[in-house]
Amino acid sequence: MPLCVVGSVALDSVETPSETRDNVLGGSAVYFSYAASFFTSVRLAGVVGEDWPSRNTEMLIARGIDTAGLQVIEGGKTFRWRGKYMRDMNQRETLDLQLNVLGDFEPILPEEYQHCRYLFLANGSPEHQLKTLDQCQGAKLVVADTMDHYIRSEREALMDLLKRIDGLVLNDSEAKLLTDDDNLVRAGNAIRLMGPKFVVIKKGEHGAIFFGENETYVLPAFPTPDVVDPTGAGDSFAGGMMGYLAEKDCHNPKTLKEALAYGTLTASFTVEDFSLDRLQAIGRKDLDRRMEEYRKMLSF
Secondary structure, three states: OOOEEOOEEEEEEEEEOEEEEEEEEEOHHOOOOHHOOOOOOEEEEEEEEEEOOOHHHHHHHHOOOEEEEEEEEOOOOOOOEEEOOOOOOOOOOEEEEOHHHHOOOOOOOHHHOOOOOEEEEEOHHHHHHHHHHHHHOOOEEEEEEEOHHHHHHHHHHHHHHOOOOOOEEEEEEHHHHHHHHHHHHHHHHHHHHHOOOOEEEEOHHHOEEOOOOOOOOOOOOOOOOOOOOOOHHHHHHHHHHHHHHHHHHHHHHHHHHHHHHHHHHHHHHOOOOOOHHHHOOOOHHHHHHHHHHHHHHOOO
């Protein structure tokens, strides 16, 4: 089934302890779209400026990703992020953040996007996420992401959003901030009571925790020895998860658990190189092979 994602499209500059890359393809919607495209057709909506290299759009189209919802603002500049990772790759510092055209982005979805039964509201303003949701009344499954900035600055709109979505994906520090509770189990259950049917808390190298109406479980991360660039891992996780759900056109408990596993594995490939470089070098068979390794790792 087609999957629609609305979120940021960016040019990133990334510094790691071993290497620096400037102006590489990034953004939550980009990582999500490419990850989801291993499983299903994807329709991407976002905004860029005139400085956006056309080769990036051409690459996405060649991948089969529909970019009809990608707005290009004449005279505008694309959202840019520069970050630095410490020796412990779980820690990073934002050195520069330029919202540019993303700051005034008003999501206007093409008609064919509005009929997608699967919708992911990637990290962004809750007010914009609500406007997107208003355009997709027939969505069968709606999942959103958020971040600390919006939890602090647009909490009221975020609470309205939580009442209208099926699932929420966020990291551990965001879950603690949203609930003012340092216990992740209590936090996850508290967020679910705010509206979503399920909540997924990402814990980086420590995997993810799922909170549903009838079950709670932890899936570990896949042991990846060579972490090159963690940027986009969380968005790739969400893309793999949602892509699998759309492919199966189902989100029962069994399928959800399989989807989280595929999200985990997609993210494990993403961190092995900069930007989309590693994802561009693999195919679905590589994901399936890693899934078999993952299944063996979890059986006892």
